[in-house]
Amino acid sequence: MNGADTFTLAGRAFRSRLIIGTGKYASFAETRRAADAAGVEIVTVAVRRVNIVDPGKENLLDHLPLDRFTILPNTAGCYTVADAVRTCRLAREAGVGKLVKLEVIGDEKTLFPDVPATLEAAKILVDEGFDVLPYVTDDPVACKRLEDLGCAAVMPLAAPIGSGLGIRNPYNLRIIVEQSRVPVIVDAGVGTASHAAEALELGCDAVLMNTAIAGARDPIQMAEAMRLGVEAGRKAYLAGRIAPKLYATASSPLEGLIR
C-alpha cells in the first residue's frame, strides 16, 4: 500500500491540498465551519491594527486553534517592500510561526503583484529566516527567480484576486509545475470546484482561495465542493489522463456485431 499522498512545505507534510483564506465570512463561527468543511490544515489571515477603542470580545484565532491549523499570515494591502517586510516581522513576533504569504501589490485595479518588489522583499525575508510563500503572476521566469532566492513555494495566480475567472493560462502553469522543485500553489482567481480540480490536474501541489468559498451563496457547501474538487483533480493527475485526440475511438468491441 502506498503512503499518504502529502505535499511538503518548509519541511512539514500536509495531507490537505486546499488552503483557504479567512476573509469575508459572516462570522468567526462560519469561518471555522468552512475550514472544517474544506478539510484544510492551513488558513491565511491578515495582519491589521487592533481597534483599541473597541478590541472586541472575540478574536479570529479563538476559532482557529494553533494545534489544529497552521496559520499563514499575509501581507495583503502592501504596495512596498518596506511595508511587506514590516508586516511579516510583526506577524512572526505575534507568535504563529515563520510561514508568510508574501504579496506586494503593484496595481489597485487588478491587484497584480509588483514582481520586482516581490523579489526584493522575498530576498530580505528568506535571509531573515522566514518561510516565504510568494503570490506572483503566472510567469515561469518570475517563479524560477523566487525559487532560486529560497522561497518555500511559489504561488502563481490563476486569475485576478477575487475574480473567479479560473485558470487563464494553464500552459504557463504547466511550465511552472515542470520546472519547479518547490511546491506550486495556485493562489487567486479560482471561482468554482472545477477550477480547483483543474489546478490539481495540471500537477500543481495545492490551491489557495478565499472569495470563491466565502462569497458563495452557501459557503459551507462550497467549501466541501472545493475539497472534493481538489481531491478529484489530484487523483486524476496521479491516475494519468488519456491523451486528447481529435477523432473518436470506439469503447465497445468491433468484433461480434450482429449481422
Added chain:
Amino acid sequence: MVNDEPRAVPAGATVAELIDSLGLGPRRVAVEVNRTLVPRAEYAATRLADGDAIEIIHFVGGG
C-alpha cells in the same frame, strides 16, 4: 499614541501594562514602539515615554 489614537498611560508604564490595560493579554498581538519591533520577552521591561507612537497588530480574516 496607540494605532494613531491618543491614549494616556501612567508615567513609567510598560508595554506589558499597556497590553493588559487594553485587555489584549491573552491574544496573539505584536507591538512596535516608534516603528521598532518589541519582542514579547521585552514587554515587561520596555517603558513608554510621552509622545511614543505605538503600533499594536493582531490577525483578522483575510486571504
